[in-house]
Amino acid sequence: MDQSMKAAFLIGKGEASRAFEIRETPVPSNYPPDYILIKVEAFGLNYADVTARIGNYRDAPPMPAVLGYDVAGEVIAVGKEVTMHAVGDRVVALTRFGGYAEYAVTNQMAAVKISKEDDVVQMLALATQGATAWYCVEESTTIYQGDKVLVTAAAGGVGSIITQLAKNRGAEVYGITGSAERGEVAKSLGAKYVINRNTEDVFEAFDRLSNGHKIDAMFDSAGGKFVKKGLKHLAPCGKFVSYGGSSAGDARNIFQMIPFALSFGFYSPIPFLMKSQSYIGVNMLRVADFKPQLIHLCISSIYEQYKRGNIKILPGKMFAISELAEAHTALEKSKVAGKIAVKW
Structure with a gap:
């Protein structure tokens, strides 16, 4: 090796x-006994x-650092306590950084075996975006037949x-997108209605389309005002799931970040208690740190749904390592609808 x-x-x-x-560095060798070593495809x-990269991610390791949360490739070595994988398996896996490399290590629970024929870009989408989506919908909430569900970035990866x-x-899905083209994508994937956030007020449009019904569940990757307004429109027993803050704009600009943080609003638990509502934050790094078995469940479950044809993955795009900056x-x-992957 x-x-x-x-x-x-x-x-x-x-x-x-x-x-x-791009630097030469030793192949990982001193890893825990329940870890596997993957030759990264x-x-x-x-x-x-x-x-x-722009310096606003608190969990990032100190520089010089190898980033990377997901890889696909072949298992070439296993720790002595590994029971879920064998040398020669092709897997898709989540990594706790270290993915931008020719070899990567991860806990055996963070990897799922895939077939030789599976498209690598779509498999990488399942690892992070798919696992996040599964956790949001299937593990952190319960959606019932007929629920009115609002999804930001409904044509995005997650x-x-x-x-x-x-x-x-069985939900009635209202998809928020940024263009008519993306709206058509969301409709093709199951959204009953689409709302263009750039041409109309999202929540006024939801009120009109739903005939004044409140939101039973909202899944939000934008943050800021979407949280504040979404919670105001939440139905009794409703759930708001937050897994991002993409509406922050330029995260390097402190003059943008302060008002963005304030735009979330401030909340007392009393209204949530009185209306039996829930606000749920999702950080998959923390899930991986404290509930690794849940990571395996999420990846394997979404992979099974994909293989059964119950979900589709956006096409994405593959770049060469020489095109990492691009x-x-x-x-x-x-610029790309779907997963962006980089090959060696």
Whole structure:
């Protein structure tokens, strides 16, 4: 087995073209007995990577750092306590950083075996976006037949899968998108109605389309005013699930971040208690840290739904490692609908 490998190190904050450097570094060797070593076929990009690059991600390791939350590839070594995987398995896996490399390690519970024929870009989408969607819909909430469900970024990586899972539960899905084109995508995935956030007030449109009904469940990746207004429109027994803050704008600009933080509002538990409502925050890193068995459940469950044909994954795009900066920029500027992956 190789003793050294190439990895893309984050060496500075700012523009993607200057932030990364490909370096030789030792292949991971001193890992826990319940971990596996994966020869990486391709790794995925996530918006948290962009946030780390621009210097606003508190969980990011100190520089120089190897980012990366998800990889796909072949298991080439297993720890002595590993029972779920064998050498030669092709897997998709979540990593606690370290994914931007030719080899990566992860807990055996964070990996799921996939077939040789599975498309690697779509598998990487299942690992992070799919697992997040499954956790939001199936583990943190319960959706009932006829529930009115509002989804931000309904044509995005996570939102597109949430839309399908909610529809499969019998919900009436209202998808928020940023364009008519994205609205058509959301409709094709199961949204009954779509709301263009750039041409109309989201919550006024929801009130009109739902005939004044309140929101039974809202899944939000935008944060800020969407939280404040969404909670005001939440039905008794309603649930608000928050898993991002994409509406912050330029996270490097403190003059934008302060009002963004304030736009969430401040809340007492009393109204939630009186109306039997729930506000649920989702951070998959914390799930992985404290409930690794849930990570395996989420990835394996969404993979099973994909193989059964119950959900579709947006096409995404593959970049070469030499195009890492372009891939980061494409993610930051929302130029690709679906998962962005990078291959060695």
